[in-house]
Amino acid sequence: MEEDIRGPKKFIIAGAVTLLILVVAGIIYFVVRRNNANQPASEVNQNVNVNVNQIVDVDINTNEPAVVDEVDSDFDGLPDVEETKIGTNLYEPDSDNDGVFDQDEVQIYKTNPLSDDSDKDTLGDYKEIFIWRTDPNKADTDDDGFSDGVEVKNGYNPLGRGLIEDAPPGTFNLEGNINQATSTNQINQ
Numbered sequence: 001m002e003e004d005i006r007g008p009k010k011f012i013i014a015g016a017v018t019l020l021i022l023v024v025a026g027i028i029y030f031v032v033r034r035n036n037a038n039q040p041a042s043e044v045n046q047n048v049n050v051n052v053n054q055i056v057d058v059d060i061n062t063n064e065p066a067v068v069d070e071v072d073s074d075f076d077g078l079p080d081v082e083e084t085k086i087g088t089n090l091y092e093p094d095s096d097n098d099g100v101f102d103q104d105e106v107q108i109y110k111t112n113p114l115s116d117d118s119d120k121d122t123l124g125d126y127k128e129i130f131i132w133r134t135d136p137n138k139a140d141t142d143d144d145g146f147s148d149g150v151e152v153k154n155g156y157n158p159l160g161r162g163l164i165e166d167a168p169p170g171t172f173n174l175e176g177n178i179n180q181a182t183s184t185n186q187i188n189q
């Protein structure tokens with residue numbers, strides 16, 4: 001009977017000890033593993049945070065001036081920064097009110113956006129560019145000794161020899177409008 005009782009007892013004690021060892025080992029394993037896993041994770045987080053912060057800093061630094069550069073208060077295509085440098089009105093797309101937008105004057109026609117007559121030949125930039133097709137930056141476009149303004153005022157062709165009235169149909173007349181074939185014929189007759 002005693003042996004019968006001792007047998008299972010031994011087994012129970014052995015089993016309990018084994019279980020205890022397993023549990024302790026398990027806890028140790030779990031704790032060690034958790035510590036190992038946490039440490040690199042926190043380091044990674046720190047790295048990510050540093051990188052993200054650096055990227056954000058860089059983005060802010062590069063984007064801030066770019067955004068400022070692109071501000072165009074009067075939507076004339078010339079950024080405020082550029083207008084401030086040139087001295088044109090940030091809130092007026094045609095600062096000199098000559099009919100040619102600031103951006104076009106600066107970037108296309110190279111005329112003075114602060115003067116309605118860039119070459120001071122008494123023929124305005126708009127008329128030179130869009131009507132007479134003369135050089136808005138050259139007072140005497142055809143180099144004949146008479147300024148564009150004087151020629152037009154006196155009825156002479158600012159782009160060559162002769163009178164405006166003699167200019168072929170499809171060019172311009174005294175008012176700066178396209179010549180009609182009939183009026184030219186009348187003049188010729």
Ligand SMILES: [Ca+2]
Binds near residue numbers: 077
């Ligand atoms: Ca502008």
Ligand SMILES: [Ca+2]
Binds near residue numbers: 113
């Ligand atoms: Ca203008």
Ligand SMILES: [Ca+2]
Binds near residue numbers: 117118122128
């Ligand atoms: Ca002019």
Ligand SMILES: [Ca+2]
Binds near residue numbers: 140142
């Ligand atoms: Ca001329």
